[in-house]
Amino acid sequence: MDVRACGRLTLLLLVLTWVTGLIEAVSLLALGPVFTAMQTGNVLFLSFGLAHEGHLPALASGVSLLSFSAGAVCAARLEGAAQARGRSWFVLGLSVEAALITVAAAIGWGLAPRYGAPTARHLMTASALAVAMGFRNVTSMRVNLPGVPTTLVTRSMTALLGGSALGRDSAFGYGTGAWGRRARAVASMFAGGLTGALLVRAGCPVNWLLLPAAAVVLGVALTYVRQPAVRGLGCC
Known part of the structure; x- marks a missing residue:
């Protein structure tokens, strides 16, 4: 992949990272x-809930884990089959993700934000989102763009610090421009989380919290379709 195509792909993945922050x-x-x-959190929430410690109910985490697993399996089968047929699995994965986020918005239509003791509709909405994020994780892992995983920034932060003037570790790209991509990934996640938190604080119903995310994901897919130079996915 040439430098310009890699730059365009990086930008698209940074936008998706912002969406992840908003959705979480x-x-x-x-x-x-x-x-x-970020299913690591659910694994821990589930373990704490089963231990009856920390006032964290296990039901929501269990539902999300199962839904995420279903989404990841379906995404792997669907995107693998699309690739085998020479079709754009990246566009397909994002299109399905956008549709699932829209389904989540429909389930949560008019639903007021609620922290703690979620109702059945809250759980159903979270379940649909987890399926969508299962698709996203498979899609981003298949892209495999270093420093921009789109759903988790722990590795990006570690590589950013290790390859910085403080860490000075060549294994993390010290002396190269890789730190910029990693820093933007962390910033994108932060910005998405901040946007989502402000919207929740403003009292927006769940559907209006999620519809913008679905629109952005679909927009990324359409942008990718219109840029043939980005069609060869891979590490860069």
Whole structure:
């Protein structure tokens, strides 16, 4: 992949990282507490809930884990089949993700944000989001663009610090421009979380919290379709 195509792909993935921050803000602050993309949190929430410690119910985390797993399996089968047929699995994955986020918005139509003791509709909305994020994780892992995983910034932060003037570790790209991409990934996640938190604080119903996310994901897919130079995915 040439430098310009890689730059365009990086920008698209940074936008998706922003969406993840927004969705996780909605999941945690308006539907949960529950994660839909970062399943490490749900594994821990589930373990704490089963131990009856920390006042964290296990039900929401369990529902999200199962839904995420279903989404990841379906995404792997669907995108693998699309690739085998020479079709754009990236566009397909994002299109399905956007549709699932829209379904989540429809389930949560007019639903008021609620933190703690979620109702059945809150759980159903979170479940649909977790399926969508299962698709996203498969899509981003198939892209495999270093420093921009779109759903988790722990590795990006570690590589950013390790390859910085403080860490000075060549294994993390010290002396190269890789730190810029990693820094933008962390900033994008932060910006998405901040946007989501502000919208929840403003009292927006769940559907208006999620519809913008669906529109942005679909917009990324359409942008990719219109840029043939980006069609060869891979590390860069």
